[in-house]
Structures are given as C-alpha cells and as structure tokens.
Amino acid sequence: MTFWLTTAGMVAVTFGSRYAGLALRSELPAFWVRFLHFVPIAVFAALVTPSLEGAMGEGEIRLVGAVVAGLAAWRTRNLGVSIAAGMLAFWLLRIPF
Amino acid sequence: MDSPRGSAFVRGFVAIAPLWLGVVPFGVVYAVIARDAGLSLVETQALSLLVFAGSAQFSAAGLFATGAAGVEIVLTTFLLNVRHVLYGLSLGRRVPLDGWRRPAAAYFLTDEVFGVVAARPAPSFGFLMGAELSLFATWNLATFGGALLGATIPNPADLGLDLVFPLAFLALLVPLVRTRAELAVALVSGVVAYAVAQVVSGGVPIVVTGIAGSLLGAWLTRGRAVGEPRFEDAVREVA
Numbered sequence: 088m089t090f091w092l093t094t095a096g097m098v099a100v101t102f103g104s105r106y107a108g109l110a111l112r113s114e115l116p117a118f119w120v121r122f123l124h125f126v127p128i129a130v131f132a133a134l135v136t137p138s139l140e141g142a143m144g145e146g147e148i149r150l151v152g153a154v155v156a157g158l159a160a161w162r163t164r165n166l167g168v169s170i171a172a173g174m175l176a177f178w179l180l181r182i183p184f
Numbered sequence: 185m186d187s188p189r190g191s192a193f194v195r196g197f198v199a200i201a202p203l204w205l206g207v208v209p210f211g212v213v214y215a216v217i218a219r220d221a222g223l224s225l226v227e228t229q230a231l232s233l234l235v236f237a238g239s240a241q242f243s244a245a246g247l248f249a250t251g252a253a254g255v256e257i258v259l260t261t262f263l264l265n266v267r268h269v270l271y272g273l274s275l276g277r278r279v280p281l282d283g284w285r286r287p288a289a290a291y292f293l294t295d296e297v298f299g300v301v302a303a304r305p306a307p308s309f310g311f312l313m314g315a316e317l318s319l320f321a322t323w324n325l326a327t328f329g330g331a332l333l334g335a336t337i338p339n340p341a342d343l344g345l346d347l348v349f350p351l352a353f354l355a356l357l358v359p360l361v362r363t364r365a366e367l368a369v370a371l372v373s374g375v376v377a378y379a380v381a382q383v384v385s386g387g388v389p390i391v392v393t394g395i396a397g398s399l400l401g402a403w404l405t406r407g408r409a410v411g412e413p414r415f416e417d418a419v420r421e422v423a
Contacts, residue, residue: 096261100258100261101235101261101268104262105272105290105293108269110286110290111272111273121408122401124398126398128366128401130397131299132369133376133394134377135353137377137381138346138350149347152347169352170351177347
C-alpha cells in the first residue's frame with residue numbers, strides 16, 4: 088500500500104511539473120520571451136558538463152569523445168552521426184594498448 | 185528535411201531513435217535495480233508507465249531498498265523533475281496545444297524529447313507526440329525486459345553507454361549557438377552546472393543553471409529581439 092501511495096505522490100509532482108509550464112499561455116513581457124529563447128541553450132549545456140567526466144576515472148577520453156561529437160554536430164548537424172562519432176572515439180581510446 | 189517522409193508522428197518517432205542506444209540499457213538496469221530493491225514485476229513496470237522519469241525512478245528504487253519514507257521519495261522526485269516546468273514554458277510557446285493535447289503532451293515530456301523538439305523549427309503536435317511515445321515505448325519495453333532478465337546483464341555505465349546522453353545534448357546544443365550572447369550563455373551555463381553539480385547532484389543543477397543562464401541571455405540581449413531558431417540551422421535528427 089505504501090508503494091502505491093508513494094507512486095501517486097511521484098506521479099503528482101512529476102505530472103504537475105510537466106503540466107505547469109505548458110499551461111502558462113498568457114502573453115509574456117519581452118524580457119521573459121528572450122529568457123525562454125535561452126532556456127534550451129542553458130539547459131542543454133547543464134545536461135552536458137556534470138555527466139561528462141563519468142564515475143570511472145575516464146574523464147579525459149570522455150572529453151575527447153565529446154569534442155569529436157561536438158565537431159561532428161557542427162559539421163553535419165545530425166544527431167545520430169554525432170553520437171556515433173563521439174562514442175566510437177571514446178571506445179577506440181578505451182582499448183588498452 | 186521537411187520533405188514529408190511519413191507523417192509528423194512518424195518523423196517524431198524516428199527523430200528519437202539515435203537515443204534508443206542510451207535509453208534501452210538504462211531502462212533494463214533500472215528494472216534490475218528495482219527488482220533487487222524488492223519491487224514486484226508489476227510495481228517495477230508501474231513506475232515506468234506512471235511516473236516515466238528515469239532519474240527519479242532510479243533514486244526511488246534505491247530509496248525503496250533502504251526503506252525510506254514515502255515523503256522522502258516524493259520530495260526527491262520533485263527536486264529531480266521540477267526542471268520540466270522550464271521545458272513546458274519553452275515548448276508551450278512553440279508547439280500549438282489546446283484541450284486534451286496539453287495534458288497528453290505534458291504526461292510524456294522528458295529531457296530527450298524537449299531536446300529534439302526544441303532544436304527543431306516549427307514543431308507540430310504530431311511530431312511532439314511521435315517523439316514522446318517513441319521514448320515511452322522504448323523505456324517501458326526495456327523496463328519489461330530488465331524485470332524479466334534479472335541481474336544477469338552488465339552495467340551499461342561499465343560499457344560507457346551513459347556517455348550517450350551528454351553527447352546527445354551537446355549535439356543538440358551546437359546548432360543553437362549562433363550569436364555571441366548564445367555562446368556566452370552556453371559556456372557560462374556549462375561551467376555553472378558543473379560547479380553546482382559538485383555540491384548537489386540530480387535535477388537541482390539543471391534548474392539553477394536553466395534559470396541563471398536564461399536570465400543572463402535575456403540581460404545580454406536587452407533592447408534586441410531574438411527570433412525562432414532558423415530553419416537551416418536546426419539539427420537534422422536522422423540521416
């Protein structure tokens with residue numbers, strides 16, 4: 088029973104967060120329109136750097152993988168190609184010589 | 185890119201495909217951890233179907249295992265997921281949503297979907313739902329597989345598959361950076377998020393950085409208008 092009550096609480100706070108932003112549809116002042124323009128940029132950057140170094144002491148080769156993926160994204164603008172290029176670089180560097 | 189190759193729904197569904205590589209192993213591992221924590225098959229699957237939030241499900245499974253109080257689990261979930269308010273604010277202005285479409289779009293909203301949809305010019309509701317259900321189906325099938333498999337699979341972090349997620353968001357970020365203000369916001373946000381994550385992990389660094397970085401951008405561009413992402417600058421999701 089505790090599980091289902093807890094789950095109901097998790098659903099409430101998760102769906103609440105997901106719905107709250109979408110529900111706000113009123114016209115915003117210019118400052119907040121510009122603010123929202125920068126949300127994806129700030130959030131994507133925040134989703135990159137904290138998880139880049141990983142928990143296994145492979146920070147350097149993961150960083151190389153990220154540089155390769157970043158260059159691939161810049162050249163190709165293709166998500167699949169960028170991920171594949173970065174992961175390939177990372178896995179190749181990971182092979183113990 | 186907008187040459188109609190199937191409906192908007194199908195294009196959205198396929199746009200997420202490059203992320204399946206990262207989503208599947210983590211869905212499997214979540215299920216294994218949840219089963220280890222003492223959750224039943226039904227309970228393990230219920231979290232994926234009802235909550236559908238990877239990081240919150242991982243921490244909930246861990247907390248259930250330690251016998252944490254329900255309030256603690258719900259509060260942790262809130263801290264991890266409150267970042268979706270920012271995603272909704274951003275998407276709500278770009279995707280036309282009315283009536284039932286708004287709660288439907290909200291229910292399945294995730295980081296990955298926000299990433300792919302926000303990087304796309306003029307996304308439609310069909311594209312958004314295709315992307316959302318693509319991730320939902322993959323996550324739930326992976327959960328089901330993991331719950332059946334048990335603890336016989338290797339940890340995806342050992343294979344380095346957790347790197348897929350930062351690489352994906354980097355690849356989505358790069359085409360969005362075109363002006364000096366955007367570059368400044370991206371660089372400062374990366375540094376701020378890294379610094380905050382040293383103190384507190386989970387969703388807090390994303391919320392703090394999302395607000396601080398966007399305030400910086402709005403301030404840097406004062407007196408100017410910023411437009412929609414340009415058509416030719418958007419990332420192509422599939423080859």
